[in-house]
Amino acid sequence: MAVTPSDKELLQSLCEQYHVSFEKVEKLLATVKEYQFKDRRTGVYEALKEIIKSDLKTAKP
Numbered sequence: 001m002a003v004t005p006s007d008k009e010l011l012q013s014l015c016e017q018y019h020v021s022f023e024k025v026e027k028l029l030a031t032v033k034e035y036q037f038k039d040r041r042t043g044v045y046e047a048l049k050e051i052i053k054s055d056l057k058t059a060k061p
Contacts, residue, residue: 024051031051
């Protein structure tokens with residue numbers, strides 16, 4: 001899944017609008033892409049959960 005510059009711009013805008021970390025979304029998308037063509041996607045949910053948890057640990061109130 002290739003992200004075009006206009007897609008990236010839209011995603012950044014949405015992340016700002018909804019106060020979501022753009023970098024975190026990029027990591028989540030990259031992880032999903034990594035598992036996309038594997039025969040077995042064992043561990044994808046755990047990997048996504050770890051990415052989300054890491055953001056919560058470093059998030060500022």
